[in-house]
Amino acid sequence: MKSFSRSERVNEQIRRELADLIRSGLKDPRIARQMMLVTLTDVEVTPDYAHAKVFYTSLSTEDQRASVDQTLKAAAGFLRRELGRRIRIHHIPELHFHYDTSVERGTHLAHLIDEAVKSDNPGQELPVAAEADRSEAPVKRSDGSLGDE
Template identity: 45%
Template sequence: MNLRSNRVAEQMKKELSDIIGRKLKDPRIGFVTVTDVQVTGDLQQAKVYITVLGNDEQKQDSLAGLEKAKGFIRSEVGQRIRLRKTPELIFEFDESIDYGNRIETLIKKLHEDEH
């Protein structure tokens, strides 16, 4: 990823957090945190990594709500960030946090088993 796409990704992360947190009124969308945004070098696509507080059903509902609002979110981003073409948004769950928590739990369990 080049410097420009890095800057665009950082800016998008900030704006997306604001848009999702304040502008969306879909009741399906729960407490969503934008953890990372990765923009392709040609600025055509942006992968938006999110975490959602709640159970699996709430996570899926939030993702469905974001998918439905994708056009609105994209146009909001387009108004806030001056680009010739606003990148297409792809929402994905950030698995790294769950992965980290799982490892932490396993390490704790190992230590408990030792004592």
């Protein structure tokens, strides 16, 4: 039984090759500096390989994000052509770049959970997750006897 479908392998190969092209293939130093803050998180190719959604995150500020998005969209044709030289599939998909908000959503949800835990346990300093990590096993004392701490 196959562990990965062909489309998953193609998605991952396109993501790896695009990441390498963005890191090393863009010659303009202003663009290269800006792209060093970009991480490609996922690629989703349509079943007919006509289009690929390329999801990315960036460490840039929200103001700079528009510039990063514009730069990626402007470089899409060049990146597609270079991708065609690197991988062998029948049709190289048209690239569509989308900012990936999943990391920000995850951080926001973690913050909300932390706030909820704090409001449930106002006098407690340790988060619930830290308490769960404590083992209930007795502690061995210096005299060799077992105790609760």
